Amino acid sequence: MDPKENKRWDSATAFYWPIISRQNLKHLNGTVSKLLWKDTNAASGAEAAGVEYLGPDGKRRIAKARKEVIISAGALRTPLVLEHSGIGNPNLLKQKGVKVVVDLPAVGENMIDQALSSFFYTTNATVKGYTPYSTFVTAADIYGSTIDKVANDTRAKLGPWARQLAQASHGGLNASALERVLEIQYNAIFNTHATLAEILSAAQGDKIGTSYWDLMPFGRGSVHMSSIDDINNPVIDPRYFSIDFDLATQVESGKIGVEFWATSPVKEIITGQFDPNATVLPPGATDEQWNKFLADSSSSNSHAIGTASMMSKELGGVVDSKLKVYGTKNVRVVDASVLPMQFSGHLTATVYAVADRASDIILGRPS
Numbered sequence: 115m116d117p118k119e120n121k122r123w124d125s126a127t128a129f130y131w132p133i134i135s136r137q138n139l140k141h142l143n144g145t146v147s148k149l150l151w152k153d154t155n156a157a158s159g160a161e162a163a164g165v166e167y168l169g170p171d172g173k174r175r176i177a178k179a180r181k182e183v184i185i186s187a188g189a190l191r192t193p194l195v196l197e198h199s200g201i202g203n204p205n206l207l208k209q210k211g212v213k214v215v216v217d218l219p220a221v222g223e224n225m226i227d228q229a230l231s232s233f234f235y236t237t238n239a240t241v242k243g244y245t246p247y248s249t250f251v252t253a254a255d256i257y258g259s260t261i262d263k264v265a266n267d268t269r270a271k272l273g274p275w276a277r278q279l280a281q282a283s284h285g286g287l288n289a290s291a292l293e294r295v296l297e298i299q300y301n302a303i304f305n306t307h308a309t310l311a312e313i314l315s316a317a318q319g320d321k322i323g324t325s326y327w328d329l330m331p332f333g334r335g336s337v338h339m340s341s342i343d344d345i346n347n348p349v350i351d352p353r354y355f356s357i358d359f360d361l362a363t364q365v366e367s368g369k370i371g372v373e374f375w376a377t378s379p380v381k382e383i384i385t386g387q388f389d390p391n392a393t394v395l396p397p398g399a400t401d402e403q404w405n406k407f408l409a410d411s412s413s414s415n416s417h418a419i420g421t422a423s424m425m426s427k428e429l430g431g432v433v434d435s436k437l438k439v440y441g442t443k444n445v446r447v448v449d450a451s452v453l454p455m456q457f458s459g460h461l462t463a464t465v466y467a468v469a470d471r472a473s474d475i476i477l478g479r480p481s
Contacts, residue, residue: 234323
């Protein structure tokens with residue numbers, strides 16, 4: 115938000131267009147396929163010489179780096195660039211025919227995305243424009259009088275969950291290390307009472323409804339390269355609802371939305387359920403019916419993070435506190451993939467903050 119103009123700005127409007135005429139700035143359209151290496155055996159880490167990319171005409175080109183290579187491809191694509199460049203889980207890289215440059219098993223793992231669920235109703239009213247209202251709820255709001263039992267049960271499951279997630283990562287994550295991370299998340303949810311879910315109620319035209327999502331799921335998924343010849347079709351496994359607490363939180367958050375629309379005076383204008391995807395939630399649905407509804411209708415909330423996390427290597431990190439990829443001399447990652455844990459908010463402002471901090475780090479400015 116621009117405080118002077120009192121309007122929303124995207125990053126290009128705020129940061130790129132004002133400096134587009136700088137002589138030391140050149141914008142090339144293309145798709146990066148991999149890093150090129152100058153020295154892969156240096157004691158200070160593998161040194162990148164530049165990048166290979168496909169131009170708009172489909173031809174391969176090379177951009178050379180004098181100092182550093184900064185990857186800002188996002189949580190779903192940064193791991194692919196790293197893996198195609200030989201940075202990642204050696205077992206996967208060898209299987210795909212990629213020469214291992216840096217043994218870093220956590221690349222592409224620890225993907226944390228939020229599952230988006232929605233239900234809508236038809237009405238006998240007409241709303242002009244689009245009117246969204248967000249409700250932010252804590253675990254206590256969601257679970258009510260059962261919160262103490264839920265907290266105790268959740269605490270007891272952190273170890274088993276960590277082992278389950280580590281096993282699914284095929285060696286990318288360590289169970290004991292992951293349990294320590296889950297404990298931090300548990301503390302945020304149950305002890306500091308961080309917002310656990312967002313419930314968005316909206317009306318437009320003759321439709322009203324709710325979209326909602328668990329902001330801090332315990333589940334971890336992955337994104338990996340599918341082939342050495344194809345960087346555009348990764349293997350993505352978000353593993354939504356693989357942890358029972360995440361599923362229960364989604365169900366209970368949805369029930370709050372249903373209760374809202376069943377309350378006067380708004381319930382008087384509802385004429386039926388709107389099911390564009392032919393997935394209907396029955397009135398008074400059981401938990402089993404809720405589970406099926408969520409499995410059939412949920413999708414990505416497009417808030418994926420964590421696939422190149424800033425953590426210690428022992429905890430499953432990919433970049434250090436200076437955003438530099440472990441085992442490299444001059445490769446940094448600056449995007450949502452470095453965020454190791456979800457938080458109670460949308461990603462954009464935080465990613466801007468990461469970029470701003472990265473500029474200070476690269477320029478050697480004090481924190």
